Amino acid sequence: MKKVIAIVGPTAVGKSALGLKLAKKYQSEIISGDSMQIYRNLDIGTAKDSPQELREVKHHLVDICDPDTRYTVKNFQERAKKIIIDLNEIGKVPFVVGGTGFYLSSLINNLNLGGKSDSDVKLRQQLQDLADNDEISVLQTRLKNEDPLAFEKIDIDNPRRLIRAIEVFETTGQSIAKQNNGDQWAKFYLIGLTDDRPKLYERINQRVDKMVEMGLLDEAKYVFDHRESFVQAKNAIGYKELFPYFEGKDSLENCLVEIKKNSRHFAKRQFTYFRNQMDVDWYNISDDKNYQKKIENNIEKFLGGHNG
Incomplete structure (x- = not known):
């Protein structure tokens, strides 16, 4: 170990x-x-x-x-x-x-954490546009409604974390907070x-x-x-x-x-x-x-x- x-x-x-x-x-x-x-x-x-x-x-x-x-x-x-x-x-x-x-x-x-295959370009751009326009509260509300577990665990004041969490949930159907490989390396x-x-x-x-x-x-x-x-x-x-x-x-x-x-x-x-x-x-x-x-x-x- x-x-x-x-x-x-x-x-x-x-x-x-x-x-x-x-x-x-x-x-x-x-x-x-x-x-x-x-x-x-x-x-x-x-x-x-x-x-x-x-x-x-x-x-x-x-x-x-x-x-x-x-x-x-x-x-x-x-x-x-x-x-x-x-x-x-x-x-x-x-x-x-x-x-x-x-x-x-x-x-x-x-x-x-996945790779490019789980990232939708249009979705990322949409989320990034919200962040660039200081619509952080919109991203926070979206994540809270879709993935409350991730909302509790990540830094919700960081737009990159918000974008990634929403992106993972919407493209994989899984919470980024649960993405654990299960093996203690x-x-x-x-x-x-x-x-x-x-x-x-x-x-x-x-x-x-x-x-x-x-x-x-x-x-x-x-x-x-x-x-x-x-x-x-x-x-x-x-x-x-x-x-x-x-x-x-x-x-x-x-x-x-x-x-x-x-x-x-x-x-x-x-x-x-x-x-x-x-x-x-x-x-x-x-x-x-x-x-x-x-x-x-x-x-x-x-x-x-x-x-x-």
Whole structure:
């Protein structure tokens, strides 16, 4: 049985820092579980590790696509599974680090995500038109009526997740939430980091301020200038909120407030998703000063004494 360790939790809680520390300790490698870090040249808004950190520990599924490339959960699942298998074969248990819940779910539950054969081009275009016209509520209502199970399980504020769930149900008659191959191909240990909400929200606010200092506006302007072709990247938190500023419709101050607000809402949704959908060992980084030592002890138990 292959083994995988995953570090999950809300944005800005410290997943990347912990992943780096543990990957070094166990002489292993990191697989990014973030849906936006795959894109080249989008570094600040996606909160990638620094170039030095990327060199210190080998990272997979970072900077593998140009921003105009469409990247699906199925693409992630196929590549991540191969990396996990290859690393296990040479005695390394990889660390999957990231906050995209459905990405991790596709690995843990071995979801059968189908291929092009289950995708109707006209249907996808119809659904995409609704998303492009900010008719998210229409998509949400459609999914709730057709597939209430998926409506409860996926991130319904993410138009791509909505489109995919509706598409799967209408083309296969099955809920995407039930598409499980049934075979446990790997054993996962899920480490969840959390914090008291006020402290987490303050850290999110500080992260946004730091991103601005690092050049977020230039990066967001790059996305804005290519928004017609950057179909997925243009919807990322940290970019889309700045579009009104570039269009001269709102102040920079208001747009940054919107980034912070949306980031806080996203963090809340992430925690809810991981808490409700997955078997996670949670560690409150403020309440428990020895949380890292406890995590390492539990990793040792999971590995059975194996240290890479």
